[in-house]
Amino acid sequence: MTKVAVQFTLNDEEQNEFVDSGSTLLAVLRGKLGLYSTKAGCHQGSCGACTVIIDGEPRLSCLTLAQRCTGRMITTIEGLTRDGALHPLQQAFMEGFAAQCGFCTPGMILAAKSLLDRNQSPSRDDVIDAISGNICRCTGYEPIIAAVLAAAEQMRAEMKKSA
């Protein structure tokens, strides 16, 4: 199969890879870069488990061709932890018991992060809208919605403190 060169920024690091043309970003993240936290669920864009952030937008990596990612900024769940400190969303998910089996968690958190980066004071409906493309079988969604709202509040408080 033809190999194509892709160059993108992944979690603030430059990545240069030769990948099979037509391979998805999901396949490259998991198969080539060994970043298994991006989950492979349905491979057809209906479960949201593979959600990553591309240039600020939540995107389904199973439907995104790797070669279309050249020049883009990609964030996976591995990119959220800074110097060992959890992102407020990760902390809120943990404290709010918003994960059970954990399979949907990386996608959920990235979909939520993309929302909070755009909207610091989301309503409950904003949160529901942001995670509506992500399927969860265990939690009943309620703890996830509560965790995202709690993280937003925490992030606003931190911003106030540093201002």
Next chain:
Amino acid sequence: MAKKRGRGMAAVNYPTGMNLGGDPSQALVHATTTGSFIVTLSSVDLGQGLKTVMAQICAETLGVPTENVIIDTADTDTGPHCMGTFASRGTHRIGNAIIMAAKEAKSVMLEVAAEELEVDSGDLQTDGAGNIHVKGSPQKSISVFNTALAAHFKHGKTISGRGIFLQPRSYPEPETGKMTPATCYAHACTVAEVEVDTETGEVRVLSLKSAYEVGRALNPRMVEQQIIGGAWMGLSHALYETTEPYYPDRSHGPVDFNQYLMPGPGDLPEFENVVIERPAADGPYGAKGVGEMTANSPIPAIANAIFDAVGVRVDSLPITPEKVLRGIQALNARAPY
């Protein structure tokens, strides 16, 4: 045409574990050289939090910090036997096995500590923070860490224990059919409130309010997790999920998440839960199983609420708009208005 509201309730008595030729689970507990405790199991954590609760049970029995307990569920080929994580049996069966194993390990640990402190092991107790001391005189103490080192390198002892919980097979009495198929029973009651659109047959669940009697909630936040997750799943079974929407033609069955319907975060009702604790005599620290039952009572509660709202009794799941609408039409045909 209108939106009509109704309220329904349902209760469930749910057996903990099962009984098909006996229901055993085993656990092995041993200390490392530095006083961490490994619990070896063949049981599986499916995400319900088994590892957390098992660590709590072992730590409580030993009297050591929970973070000093490691749950190893690595391998069902080489681990001690377990029937499995199903039938809401995990906390009860495996928890009881761990208590038995931890008690045996603790008695060895106290024997070693007694020799080190030159006292009688019966006078010793653990403080839950990593130390063993003489009852009533906490200054006469040795750490679990040093006790484990001494056991390994001075006394030649393994701080270890074996545990099993077996619910023996129960045969029915030929005369009456009476048998003991399970151990303790957990109980719950759910009240559902729904709104039914009489034009489209669509049902919206407005609230699911439940009371659960779970013996003892060993990890209250996780019990709450189970109850909310289960209520959602019950709602899903009641109104959405089916592998055969156009039975008997299976070729119409759903093959992916676009066709297999489930409620999303926008379809949630208001949840309200009350947990009642009446410790079970045979449960680990009084706990009963609270896994599967959480998806049970919401289903008939929703069905009853729909009946209350529009007088339609649907007796097959899921209760789709089509079934509700056909029911409403049948009622209207009988008593036209």
